[in-house]
Amino acid sequence: MDLDRRRDRNPDDSCPSACKPYVKLMTALLPFIPAVLGMSLLALSMPKHYHDQVGKQPSGVTPLAFRIAGWLLTVISLASAIAIQGRAIGPILWLGLLTVAAQVVALILTCRVRWRQI
Secondary structure, three states: OHHHHHHHOOHHHHOOOOOHHHHHHHHHHOOHHHHHHHHHHHHHOOHHHHHHHHOOOOOOOHHHHHHHHHHHHHHHHHHHHHHHHHHHHHHHHHHHHHHHHHHHHHHHHHHHHHHHHO
């Protein structure tokens, strides 16, 4: 009798109904993490932001490495958004998340400089 129930179950029902909204939210926000990391690395590739956060000027290869890693994380964010939502909605989701990620990074950079002055 248990075998019949297992066979008839839908594979999408592996999660109880209470956790389904959280799973959908987490998969929608999955591209957000590499977007925030990419935006923060792109910001730190600028000498002014690097100096504000670290306290010294960046060495020779550091800005280039940060810039390359930032763009790679941004592309990973785009790829994950397309993989989750498809080619039609994925880029739209990605642009929205990228905008929010840039605002979060700008807010953190601004507030962190002010916190260091206090």
